[in-house]
Amino acid sequence: MLHAATTASQKRQALRSALVQPTEGTALLRFIGAFTPLSTSLVAGKGFEGVYVSGAVVSAELGLPDIGLTTLTEVAARAAQVARTTDLPVLVDADTGFGEPMNVARTVQVLEDAGIAGLHLEDQVNPKRCGHLDGKQVVPREVAAQRIAAAVRARRDPDLLIMARSDARAVEGLDAAIERLKAYVDAGADAVFPEAMLTLADYERVVSAVDVPVLANLTEFGKAPLFTHAQLADVGVRIALHPVSLLRTAMGAVERALDALATTGTLEGEVSSMLTRARLYELIDYAGYNDFDADVFTFEVPDGKKGLQA
Numbered sequence: 001m002l003h004a005a006t007t008a009s010q011k012r013q014a015l016r017s018a019l020v021q022p023t024e025g026t027a028l029l030r031f032i033g034a035f036t037p038l039s040t041s042l043v044a045g046k047g048f049e050g051v052y053v054s055g056a057v058v059s060a061e062l063g064l065p066d067i068g069l070t071t072l073t074e075v076a077a078r079a080a081q082v083a084r085t086t087d088l089p090v091l092v093d094a095d096t097g098f099g100e101p102m103n104v105a106r107t108v109q110v111l112e113d114a115g116i117a118g119l120h121l122e123d124q125v126n127p128k129r130c131g132h133l134d135g136k137q138v139v140p141r142e143v144a145a146q147r148i149a150a151a152v153r154a155r156r157d158p159d160l161l162i163m164a165r166s167d168a169r170a171v172e173g174l175d176a177a178i179e180r181l182k183a184y185v186d187a188g189a190d191a192v193f194p195e196a197m198l199t200l201a202d203y204e205r206v207v208s209a210v211d212v213p214v215l216a217n218l219t220e221f222g223k224a225p226l227f228t229h230a231q232l233a234d235v236g237v238r239i240a241l242h243p244v245s246l247l248r249t250a251m252g253a254v255e256r257a258l259d260a261l262a263t264t265g266t267l268e269g270e271v272s273s274m275l276t277r278a279r280l281y282e283l284i285d286y287a288g289y290n291d292f293d294a295d296v297f298t299f300e301v302p303d304g305k306k307g308l309q310a
């Protein structure tokens with residue numbers, strides 16, 4: 001009931017130890033973008049290791065393109081709502097940090113207070129754009145390294161994972177992107193996110209160039225093929241990210257249902273593919289609230305039945 005039973009600090013420690021001392025089950029951590037806080041219980045229930053709060057999803061949900069229009073307050077509010085619902089570590093897309101070093105420092109503290117386990121900061125210029133679109137621009141390497149250094153300095157919990165993302169591959173090429181990632185690790189990044197890698201060999205090069213965990217972004221309709229978890233684990237990638245997949249899946253289903261309703265005038269034919277009422281109640285642990293209520297407010301009513309259970 002009320003979902004997360006673990007504290008933010010326990011979740012951060014669990015993520016760190018899974019990254020530092022991989023076991024067979026944690027060699028590749030699979031982070032799934034929660035398009036709504038409700039989806040985290042499904043993600044956890046299916047055995048995935050982490051939840052992601054995607055900038056693309058937060059903006060899309062607000063009906064906005066992913067071009068740096070969302071505010072820190074909006075992202076932090078979503079992050080807190082998501083983190084509340086799950087014992088899994090939550091990784092948050094902090095875009096460019098919402099400004100330069102001083103803003104980045106504040107961003108880190110606000111997100112840390114939201115109960116997340118880690119965040120990533122990228123080296124794009126403000127305003128940023130989706131990493132899989134053309135026409136991206138990056139700030140100089142030193143400026144991006146300062147963002148990372150500021151983030152590391154600002155965190156109060158040393159277990160909060162600070163991940164550096166570089167968008168430079170599409171702008172300056174793979175070698176430059178790798179040099180950047182190395183500089184960000186020197187500035188204190190705990191993990192790296194090389195954006196828009198095109199081949200498994202690209203990942204292999206990043207993995208051998210840095211001694212921190214590497215994330216692979218498996219966003220659909222992007223520039224890169226959808227490598228499998230086994231392929232990524234083989235080249236040493238430690239985190240597989242599916243950032244927007246649940247939103248795309250859910251919205252695909254919504255559109256099909258609306259089409260059916262518009263055409264046939266009934267949703268009867270769609271009901272079999274809907275989440276049932278019982279399953280929805282299971283996901284939000286309705287029964288847990290009932291039990292809690294019954295324990296706290298039990299009282300005898302004149303006919304001998306227990307109150308609130310009758």
Ligand SMILES: C[C@](O)(C(=O)O)[C@H](CC(=O)O)C(=O)O
Nearest residue numbers: 054055056130131132219243
């Ligand atoms: C990972 C990402 O930063 C996100 O916001 O989820 C996006 C995903 C996308 O737009 O498909 C990205 O820039 O790759």
Ligand SMILES: [Mg+2]
Nearest residue numbers: 054055056093
């Ligand atoms: Mg993003």
